Amino acid sequence: MITFEAARIIAEFPLGVIASITPDGRPAASPKGTFLVLDDMTLAYGDIRSPGTRHNLMKTAMAEVVFVDPFRRKGVRITGSTEIVEIRSARFNQFHPRWIEAWGDLAKRITALVMIHVDGVKMLSTPPYDDGATEADMIELYKAKYAEIYP
Numbered sequence: 001m002i003t004f005e006a007a008r009i010i011a012e013f014p015l016g017v018i019a020s021i022t023p024d025g026r027p028a029a030s031p032k033g034t035f036l037v038l039d040d041m042t043l044a045y046g047d048i049r050s051p052g053t054r055h056n057l058m059k060t061a062m063a064e065v066v067f068v069d070p071f072r073r074k075g076v077r078i079t080g081s082t083e084i085v086e087i088r089s090a091r092f093n094q095f096h097p098r099w100i101e102a103w104g105d106l107a108k109r110i111t112a113l114v115m116i117h118v119d120g121v122k123m124l125s126t127p128p129y130d131d132g133a134t135e136a137d138m139i140e141l142y143k144a145k146y147a148e149i150y151p
C-alpha cells in the first residue's frame, strides 16, 4: 500500500527510476519524471519516448521503481506488476487529464500510461540517520550542496 509518506515523496519528487527486465534477462533502469499516484495501490508514468522499458514490460510485466527526496535523503522503493494503458483506450482517456493538469503540453506527447499495481513498498533512508542525523540536518546540508552547484 502506498502510504501517505510514500505518496508525499512521489508528489514532491516525481522523478522515479524504474527497473525492468530485458528479454534476455538483464536489468534495465530508466528515469521517468511523470509519475503520479492514482490510488493507494496504483501509480503510473507517462510513456513519451521510452520504447526500451515498454518493450521489456510487454515481455515481463513486473517493475521496481525508486523515488528519492534528495534534500531529506529519504526515499521509497515500490514493486509491482505493470499494465500498459494505450492511447485512445477508455482508461487512457479517463486518466490522461491528470497528466495534462500536472505537465501541460508535455503530456500531449504521452502515448501510453504505464501503471504499476503495487505489491511492495519499502521506505528508504540514508545511513547518517542511523548516527542521529535529523531531517533538518539533511535538508540544511543538501540545500547548501545544491546551491554550490546551481547558485
Ligand SMILES: Cc1cc2nc3c(=O)[nH]c(=O)nc-3n(C[C@H](O)[C@H](O)[C@H](O)COP(=O)(O)O)c2cc1C
Pocket: 015, 028, 030, 031, 032, 033, 034, 035, 045, 046, 047, 048, 049, 050, 051, 052, 053, 054
Ligand atoms: C529527468 C528525466 C525524466 C524523464 N521522464 C520521462 C518520462 O516521464 N517519460 C518518458 O517516456 N521518458 C522520460 N525520460 C526520457 C527517457 O528516460 C529516455 O528517453 C530513455 O532513453 C528511455 O529509455 P528506455 O526506452 O530504455 O526506457 C526522462 C529522462 C530524464 C533524464
